[in-house]
Amino acid sequence: MTTPEQQERKPVRVFLVDDHALFRAGVRAELAAHGDDVEVVGEAGSVGEAVAGIAHHRPDVVLLDVHMPDGGGAEVLRRVRPANPSVVFLALSVSDAAEDVIAVIRGGARGYVTKTISSQELARSVRRVAEGDAVFSPRLAGFVLDAFSERPGAAPIADxxxxxxxxxxxxxxxxxxxxxxxxxxxxxxxxxxxxxxxxxxxxxxxxxxxxxxxxxxxxxxxxxx
Structure with missing residues (x-):
């Protein structure tokens, strides 16, 4: 059921980046089930396609896979963010490894969720990062806190x-x-x-x-x- 608040606000325009077409189709279908709150405007299966597609569609949020054969999410961030500072990136990956989380957050992603997330929670996460929040799957937030804190033994912000x-x-x-x-x-x-x-x-x-x-x-x- 659509609430009055949802009726007033514009849908978040989303661009999907993942090298598995079947997974992209599934995410597109799941997000479409949430009505007018989220709109998928494009998708890409490689770094090159992502760079061109994001520049063309100018989405609000990019759902970004971390590992792809030609460079992965960190490479997309490196090539896209300087020219498109208003685009927000949310990593969506099967990996929950600390190094993957830290790499894309250092690259400029606003959050990181794993592919076990429910469709409802994914739509909510997309909306939250679009509105300025940082979003992480529960156990992943600790990796970021460790990496960017000044506690003894924490990973440094820059190396x-x-x-x-x-x-x-x-x-x-x-x-x-x-x-x-x-x-x-x-x-x-x-x-x-x-x-x-x-x-x-x-x-x-x-x-x-x-x-x-x-x-x-x-x-x-x-x-x-």
Whole structure:
């Protein structure tokens, strides 16, 4: 049932970014069930499509997947936010890993919810970020508080060495530190083994470390694992 308040306010214009078309269709259908409160104006399945689509549609809120084969949510934020400061980003991901949450929040997202969220709560979260609130699935808020607090042992707000790495290099490093072989990393990220080797070489050069074991310790110290 539509309330008088909902009748007075304009629908939130939403743009969906996820590399799985079936998932996008499901989200579109779920949000459509909430009447005129939320309107899906476009969608994209890659970083490039997202950048072009967001620039074209100028949505109020972008529902943003974190992991995509060509760069992921952090790359979309990096390329879109400078030219579109009024667009609000809400991460919607299957991942609840601390490093994923922190990466997109540092990139400028206003919130982060997991794909276990109900359609009603998702619509409510979209409305809340559009109105200026920050929204997180319950257990994820603690990651953000830890990362941006000044408590002893908390992750720093800025890490000059970590900031040298591209989003893709961070993804490769995270998997490497978890013990993945190059072939497994390539399969996980939909890239070639040669590309994995190139990214690892670049990370070693930027961090001035010598091998994957030193990289693993370095990544662990920065809570990437």
């Amino acid at each position: 000059p060495e970590l900031d040298l790495l591209t989003p893709r290099e961070r993804e490769v490093l995270r998997l490497l530190a978890r013990g993945y072989a190059y072939k497994e990393i390539a399969s996980e990220l939909y890239i070639s083994v040669k590309t994995v080797e190139t990214h690892v070489s670049s990370v070693l050069r930027k961090t001035q470390l010598s091998n994957r074991y030193e990289l693993s310790r370095w990544a662990t110290d920065r809570r990437l694992v």
